[in-house]
Amino acid sequence: MLVLTDKKAVCEKYFDSIYRLVLCRAKSRDATDDIVQEVFYKYIKCEKEFETEEHIKAWLIRVAINASNSYFTSSWFKKTEPLNDNLVFDTQEKSDVYYAVTELPQKYRTVIHLFYYEDLPIARIAEYLGLNESTVKSQLKRGREMLAAKLKGEYDYV
Amino acid sequence: MFRDLYKKANEEIKGDRAILDRAFLQAAQPAKKKNPVIKYSFIGTAVAAVMVLGAVFANPNVFTDRTENLGKSEAVEPTEKEMVATIITNEADFAEEVIEDEAIEEKAIVVKENIVPKKAVTKNNAEGNGSNTAPVGVDSDDGVSSDDDDGEVAMGEEAPQNEYSVAMMSLDDEDEAVFETATEETVIGFTLRDRETVEETTAETIEAEMVEAFSYMYDLSVYEGITEGFVNTDVSPVENAEEAIDRAKKEINYENYKTLVYYDIVEGIWKITFSADEGSQMVYINNEGITQLIICE
Numbered sequence: 001m002l003v004l005t006d007k008k009a010v011c012e013k014y015f016d017s018i019y020r021l022v023l024c025r026a027k028s029r030d031a032t033d034d035i036v037q038e039v040f041y042k043y044i045k046c047e048k049e050f051e052t053e054e055h056i057k058a059w060l061i062r063v064a065i066n067a068s069n070s071y072f073t074s075s076w077f078k079k080t081e082p083l084n085d086n087l088v089f090d091t092q093e094k095s096d097v098y099y100a101v102t103e104l105p106q107k108y109r110t111v112i113h114l115f116y117y118e119d120l121p122i123a124r125i126a127e128y129l130g131l132n133e134s135t136v137k138s139q140l141k142r143g144r145e146m147l148a149a150k151l152k153g154e155y156d157y158v
Numbered sequence: 159m160f161r162d163l164y165k166k167a168n169e170e171i172k173g174d175r176a177i178l179d180r181a182f183l184q185a186a187q188p189a190k191k192k193n194p195v196i197k198y199s200f201i202g203t204a205v206a207a208v209m210v211l212g213a214v215f216a217n218p219n220v221f222t223d224r225t226e227n228l229g230k231s232e233a234v235e236p237t238e239k240e241m242v243a244t245i246i247t248n249e250a251d252f253a254e255e256v257i258e259d260e261a262i263e264e265k266a267i268v269v270k271e272n273i274v275p276k277k278a279v280t281k282n283n284a285e286g287n288g289s290n291t292a293p294v295g296v297d298s299d300d301g302v303s304s305d306d307d308d309g310e311v312a313m314g315e316e317a318p319q320n321e322y323s324v325a326m327m328s329l330d331d332e333d334e335a336v337f338e339t340a341t342e343e344t345v346i347g348f349t350l351r352d353r354e355t356v357e358e359t360t361a362e363t364i365e366a367e368m369v370e371a372f373s374y375m376y377d378l379s380v381y382e383g384i385t386e387g388f389v390n391t392d393v394s395p396v397e398n399a400e401e402a403i404d405r406a407k408k409e410i411n412y413e414n415y416k417t418l419v420y421y422d423i424v425e426g427i428w429k430i431t432f433s434a435d436e437g438s439q440m441v442y443i444n445n446e447g448i449t450q451l452i453i454c455e
Contacts, residue, residue: 008178008182011178011181012175012178015173015175015177015178016171016172016173019171019173019177020168020171020173023171023173024168032173033173033174033177036173036177037177037180037181037184038181040177040178040181041181041184041185044181044182044185045185087170087171089167089170090170093163094163094166094167094170095167097160097163097164097167098164098167098168101164112164116160116161116164116165117164117165117168147160151160155159155160155163156159156160
């Protein structure tokens with residue numbers, strides 16, 4: 001079992017990754033802060049023994065998705081209007097790509113983010129999201145099509 | 159490529175690391191306890207239920223319908239003692255429960271001895287206006303109240319000397335109503351002196367239950383009294399105010415009096431004050447019932 005100092009190191013290591021995943025889904029820094037804090041609080045309190053770091057990352061992603069889903073279904077979220085956080089990127093291309101993804105419906109952008117940023121295989125994405133692989137594939141395909149429409153086919157979606 | 163651009167865009171997004179500190183701080187705090195109100199309200203309800211059940215087992219008649227008891231009392235003819243208790247309650251406005259059996263017996267004797275039979279005179283009749291209320295008379299045979307139609311002893315007639323005590327006490331439905339009216343508007347069988355006797359005796363019972371503190375040493379230093387030649391020289395432990403009064407009564411000669419009881423917890427001395435028209439006496443007895451001091455004023 002990891003001691004607290006080890007847990008802190010793990011948190012530091014995966015903080016950005018989890019933060020970006022949640023921000024991609026929530027599109028609000030305030031909401032993201034709350035959800036990410038909840039995710040790492042659960043991890044710190046968790047007494048589960050993880051076999052590998054990959055296992056820890058998978059667990060954090062799964063908890064982050066669940067926590068964000070809970071947040072989206074909460075009455076607090078439904079009664080509030082999220083502020084549009086203007087993220088500034090150093091190039092226009094980055095900005096276009098990032099905002100094109102965030103404008104996708106949530107289920108598509110989650111799949112796109114996990115596939116293109118986390119480099120997760122379709123089978124793993126299906127496992128994390130609790131979906132069939134075919135469903136993930138179709139969502140990925142549909143997401144690419146929407147991105148292509150937004151970005152006018154200038155990019156290669158390999 | 160899309161993948162590279164998207165990754166680079168995300169690399170530029172930095173979260174606030176203070177989130178991790180807050181998460182660790184939150185984890186370090188003790189877990190919140192579950193709502194104690196629910197727990198305690200459940201315990202309180204359980205305790206209340208146990209108390210109610212205990213009360214019911216201790217006194218099975220606690221939920222008995224009073225009308226049932228009424229039916230029973232009507233079915234059984236009341237004894238003389240019960241009827242005296244009734245009149246004491248009505249006249250002196252004391253609750254029946256306060257008067258114990260021994261006290262009732264004493265009062266019955268007092269009432270009997272002091273009652274001077276009188277004519278039943280209603281207020282209205284006394285004024286010569288006639289009456290809407292049936293006048294209460296005295297039945298010479300069975301002691302049941304009766305009206306003029308009975309042809310027996312009625313208003314305006316002299317009641318026999320020896321049949322006065324229960325004459326006004328009949329609890330038959332009809333006669334009871336007459337009696338209640340009579341106690342409000344008429345003077346029957348009681349002189350003013352009788353009433354005072356009843357009230358004083360009852361007051362004695364009530365006052366005896368309220369024991370105040372006093373200092374025996376202070377009284378010794380202030381008053382001069384009799385310290386020998388007492389009646390109470392044998393041991394008879396006194397445990398409450400009533401026993402103290404009974405014991406102290408033997409040392410006085412007053413007939414009509416009021417009593418006040420005090421107790422010195424330090425010295426273990428009871429002080430019983432008898433106040434009468436002739437004067438007042440204070441009798442001091444110890445817990446063994448032996449008289450220690452008598453002060454006359």
